[in-house]
Every structure is written in C-alpha cells, then in structure tokens.
Amino acid sequence: TQLLEQSPQFLSIQEGENLTVYCNSSSVFSSLQWYRQEPGEGPVLLVTVVTGGEVKKLKRLTFQFGDARKDSSLHITAAQPGDTGLYLCAGAASDYKLSFGAGTTVTVRA
Amino acid sequence: DARVTQTPRHKVTEMGQEVTMRCQPILGHNTVFWYRQTMMQGLELLAYFRNRAPLDDSGMPKDRFSAEMPDATLATLKIQPSEPRDSAVYFCASGPPGQARKTQYFGPGTRLLVL
Numbered sequence: 001t002q003l004l005e006q007s008p009q010f011l012s013i014q015e016g017e018n019l020t021v022y023c024n025s026s027s028v029f030s031s032l033q034w035y036r037q038e039p040g041e042g043p044v045l046l047v048t049v050v051t052g053g054e055v056k057k058l059k060r061l062t063f064q065f066g067d068a069r070k071d072s073s074l075h076i077t078a079a080q081p082g083d084t085g086l087y088l089c090a091g092a093a094s095d096y097k098l099s100f101g102a103g104t105t106v107t108v109r110a
Numbered sequence: 111d112a113r114v115t116q117t118p119r120h121k122v123t124e125m126g127q128e129v130t131m132r133c134q135p136i137l138g139h140n141t142v143f144w145y146r147q148t149m150m151q152g153l154e155l156l157a158y159f160r161n162r163a164p165l166d167d168s169g170m171p172k173d174r175f176s177a178e179m180p181d182a183t184l185a186t187l188k189i190q191p192s193e194p195r196d197s198a199v200y201f202c203a204s205g206p207p208g209q210a211r212k213t214q215y216f217g218p219g220t221r222l223l224v225l
Contacts, residue, residue, distance in 0.1 A: 042218050043216045044216070094210075097141075
C-alpha cells in the first residue's frame, strides 16, 4: 500500500492541452517534492513545497500544496512532447525518509 | 555540472552471486540514500547515511543486503547472495547539508537482472 496515492496512473494528451496530476495522502508531510523521471534515468527534482497552501510555478508547471499538507497537485499548461515522462510525488515526514507515490505516466502526443 | 554517479549502469548475474553497486555522491553532500525501483513496488527507500553514519536501513533485507560508506566519496550496496526477486533498478541519491529532507539528487541507477 502506497502512503501517497497518485492519480491518474496514466495520462495521454495532445500537445497544447492542459493536464493535472494529483497526489493524496492521509498523512501530514513537512514537505512534498515532485520529480520527473525519463526512461533509463533517475528521477529529477522539479520542486519542493513546504508550506500549506503554497503555490509554486516553474514555467508552464504549477505546483500546489494542500492547506493541511496532505495532498498536492501538479498542473501543466499547454503541454509539450518534452513534458512526457513519469511524474512522482514524494513526501517527507520528520526525518529524511521520502515516501514516493507510484507515479503518473504522462504522454504528450505531437 | 555536479552529478551523482553510479557504477555499473547495468549488471546481469546468476542467482547466488555477489553483486556490488557503487555510488559517488555530489561533492559536499553529506546525506546519501539507496533506493530500489520496481514496477510492482515503485520507489522504495532501502537505507540512508548522514556524514557516513548509517541512520536507517529498515528498508533493506538484512540477511543479504548491506550498505556502507567507506569514505565521503563512495557508498556501496552489496547483495550476497543475489536472488531473482532482487532484479530492479537501484538508485543512489545525495542531499546537501541541512537540505536533504527537501532536496535529493538522484544518480542514473544500476539496472540489475538476476537470472
């Protein structure tokens, strides 16, 4: 059982469309991170959110941390083929351990 | 461009053989993590070190896995004896002092296949 539930598991969209990936938990986290992983590579950190209600923007990517610090979302505007990859959320509790969600595989078709 | 390096990138071995995976964390990072990724379980934390001291290895099968940091520039993960169920991608990650809870940099992984 994953501590963090990600949805949807798979997402396939056309270039130019928007998408949202969700990350939910019943646990409270001190911080939450989003990673993107491409085939044959390790996860690459996109953003870390630490404050409940926090919103961070990274170009066309918008990340939000829930007020209660139990959930998060990633929104991509006008998706491009280069956004294709496995998106992982990971929550940190009081120590250094990260609990990862199962991931959302995003495919953006040209 | 500082990166975590891992060797070997691929390893195919037979059941019962010893496997050693190596990781060089980013210079100056004092926290090192070992993860395993499979299709069924996703990314799981196996062990982590801070300032070369093991802080938690509760995610590791103790009877066959061992993790060490002989020095600040080298972390090793050893499996002896290996079993087919150990087939997975093993990632090393490192984090900077005081920031490892919020910032981890992953290596490219070692893809292990145990026949």
